[in-house]
Amino acid sequence: MRRFLALTFAVFVSAPLMLAQTGAGSPGVSPAPQEPGEPLRVSLLPGDPQSVAAVAAVKELMSDPAMSGIRFQVYPDLDLARADRRFLAESDLIVITPMNARAIAPLIDEDVREALATGGRAFAIGTGLQPLEELGASSEASLMPYVNAGGRANLVQLLRAALARSFRPGLTFAPPVAVPTKGFYDPVNERVFDTFDAFSAAYFERDPTARDRPWVGVVFSRTSITGSDVGLVRAVAAALEEKGLNALPVYSYPADSNIDDLLVDAVGASRVDAVVALSMKLGNTPEKGVPQMRRINAPIINAISLYSQSRANWEASKGGLDISERTWQLGGPELIGAVAPTVVASKEHVIDSTTGMSYVSTTPIPERIELLTARVQKWVHLRVTPAAEKRVALVYYNYLPPGPSGVGAYYLNVLPKSLWQVAQRLAKDGYTMPGAPQSEDELFAGVRAYGLNPLPDEDRAAYLDSIVSAGKAQLVAVSEYRTWFDGLPNKVRTEMVAQWGEPEDSTIMTWRDPQGKPYFVIPGQRWGNVYVGPQPTRGWEQLITAVLHSVSLPPHHQYLAYYLWLQRSFKPDAMIHLGTHATHEWRSTDAVGS
Template sequence: MKVAAMVWGSDIPLLDAGARREGVHIDITGVHNVDDPEVQDRFLRSQEDADLILLHPSHDPAWDDLIPRLRTDIPVVSFGHNQDFWSLSTIPIKYVAAVSAYMTHGGEENYCRMIRFLRKIAEGEDAEPEAPLPMPWEGIYHPDSPEPFPDRNAYYSNHPRRHTQSIGIVFSRTYWANGDRGIVDALIRRIEQFADVIPIFCLSGGDVDLGARPGPVVARENFSGEVSLIINLQPVFRSSNSEVSGDIFSDLNVPVMHPILLYHKTRQEWLDSPLGPSAMEIGWSIALPEMQGMIEMLAVGTEIETGEETGMHEPIPDRIERICRRAEAWLKLQAKSPKERKVAFILHNKPCSSVEATVGAGAHLDTLESVARIIQVMKQEGYTVDPPSSGKELIDRIMEKRAISDFRWTSVGSIVRCGGALDLVDEKTYREWFSELEPSVQKRLEESWGRPPGEEMEGVPAAMVHDGKIVVTGVSYGNAVVCVQPKRGCAGARCDGEACRILHDPEIPPTHQYLATYRWLERVFGADVIVHVGTHGNLEFLPGKSAAPSNRCFPDIAIGTIPHLYIYNADNPPEGTIAKRRACATLVNHMQTVMQASGLYGALKDLEKLLEEYTRAQESDPARAHTLEHLIIDSVEEGGIGEETDL
């Protein structure tokens, strides 16, 4: 017997396993490629010698072209959660419902029962289907235990606590049931090195008819008061009944990271893609979770590459490491007392727009005063800081010390002499950091900026190198440092106004000093969190993928493992989204500045009237004009602008 199947990826491993056990030949095509004419043709060829057609349709309009070309002389079974598609079947609806029930309950045994029932249908038997084997709709999973645990107490009796903090993992029941657990297992093994882990599976939205509780209810029961962070692998994490879900994230009050699974991309396809996820995956796996408040959407796994569709996935080892190290950093931030925490503030500036005049540039935000007041509040909350009294004091100190990047009239030597260097990173230390980069990244940096710590390239001097050491600039306020975003790539004293081209060039990597600054904040200063202040800097616009970055993407390389907060203009969600997707930013929005025309007032308003009258009197009444000259000078003095106008 042969079955021609076009089904969802999650069906493939169990259908394949069930068919092998039952001795049935099944030719499986993944539904995600139904809009590809070649895939359609291949499926239609596979049905030519089939005994039964098995479909799990989607809403893709390509089905309108495919359905009329299906054979009608053999049984067609169209199953799935959506009963609207059942009408494509040529068998009684009660049989379709039975096939769908096997799929809904999941597990290899139920798919074996499905295959046995399909064989009877193909052979024309009028037999009743076996009942599905009941399986749990939810549970706590661990790879060392053959069966899931019904509750936290049972789980802890087999996996006792070993750490002071715990992380909760939420993943789909489908992946538990079909054995696609490699990614979850990898996360569990790595997390257990620094925290306890409670991995739950469930139906995200629940199902009242099945007796399956929604994910938020299961999570609240297992995570409340237990976990310090959640890693949620489900794109949607709420019940259709908002009263049942409640505000689950606010209730739990912990960060919720959302690593994304690239369902239909192999690792190499993901690495080669400049976009990262497909448009469908961005909508489903990134945009929806963003709207629910999830953060840090790094790729966690890809489809296993075998040459055939398997519906199975594998972890990306370096991304597992990055996700878990970032999760560990969030835990450390929570566990530290305020007096121990270290915070790095990054101010922006606009090269080629007179760098000294644009330190702390931010759309509709007084970034300097904001930073000063935040550090003042930190002092009140017990942080070990000595805050500036005002934004003016902060900028005066930055400019006095020349704690910026070199520019047309600011040399690296003057920065060091004035005390603007937080540290000088020697070549040996930077080479150790540089050696950790992926080889192709090292090559790009050397092609653009020379060998570490930087060399003159095509007339452009090495960026911020003094006596062979990389200069990290900023001002210190105890356990808080304030830095101006490091040098993106202009020519310093030889700048010809072209840095703005570099700023958004998708190919030119940042300088050695740029990466050294962020690595210094992470490794030497020991920042527990980085706060970028104001809309916007250039970290999120460095070369790399649009979303789900790899270890070859410069925003991901720069931010490293440090928790990243970004004070951002609420009126600019598109570019804020870029920061979230490319640089693991958690946005802290601020409202728009309310602005109105200030106009003139007091003595300045009187001065305006005198100037207008003087202009008219110059031609018609010279004597009056002479009198007005004296009145204008008096008004200038009274308005307080005498010194500024040099009158």
């Protein structure tokens, strides 16, 4: 009769016991009999974070002659509900590492009970396992050190130990080898260093030209190493290096504790000019997070790896980031000062080409990695560029209604008080601002004369003529915009053309020179390296209040031309929106995590 052994364990629990290397098993556990000639079936349910390591461990075992006559299967959590679990129910050895025992127990209830009904054994290792114990699993703490250590190599030895105890007496196995609780990680050679000096020496040996480049910290979870799922860390590090930045991947367990010790040197100086925070979701403990941020003293860029969504799910969702993730992925990091939240990776179900087994991988999204590292490069540039060379765009809200009464918001003194104070501070700090107003009244008059979106019922052509002839408007040739527009994703272009027509047919904020050449007009004033102007309206020739909060209305061509001009012509180092929430909040993109 086939004997079943269900081995169940959970992560993050310590146990003092260690298995001997004899393979003799523990007292009271005798090897289970096996039908002659019948293959031994082993199933692993490793939890999604360890599923990559589990498949790698199985592949290693399958190449070992000592494992002949054994068949393996891996079941990630993502697969349980829809997977064919006949192999699981017929397995001789079932290994489970649940992240959430209560969630998976109902899914495997019948399979485990079928195994137990035929005389199998079930071992549960960890805490929070009551739902699995209710299926008949019993506790076995002596294997816990392998689970705590984690990773492919320890999974291999765990399975060898379990097989030695129940099915393969005399099979040797090694004790667990733990990954250091913190360190500097080289994703190229998959090596952990204890000190920055050792890491940087190896880094410069690999690339001697890196000595004079800025360092950017990449903070990630130790689980990425123990789960053999370091593809995202590797992709971010490589992309940073392509932009002339040195990547310093670091981790600290548990939960980024004392991560600042790795990013600050012995005298308290920061080693980095920016930090990519793949982890560092510390907002629920600001008393710990804020002091760390102050010691690091560098911009923290919130890089988001989707926890529960595939790329296809995320791209198809108008809501963007799953609602269950918004607090800890966005809100919490903001509380400790993390900025520029950027989705960079998704969770993907992958089939291993060699074994046909499935696992769940944290998969980088290439264009999002490019966006992230471009942002980091800008932050580093902003940090080291002298004030006199920095460019700043001050964009104020001017929509409800357009015209002089709609600058900012009715409850905010944007014009002139806030704008004046910002301009004064920029001048004091050494920004290049020739032609800037010398008084609040002069600023107020300039904005009213040259820096407004025209009212729906006024003579727009006359207004545009007046600001263009005064040299107080920026002009974007429709032909130049067309080249920018044609380089945008097809989905964006299709939606805009369907709503607003082709760029050449646009009448919104357009002006023609004496030769008839069309331009988009961007109101506002240019004071050297500082641009001050109104954010474009959302709609035109429509009921303004009806389109203000529309999340389905794509931007019109002048709206897009405005931001493309800022990005590609003016090229600001910083852009500041003053007033209320601004109209870009209601664009037809993902609500959160776009």
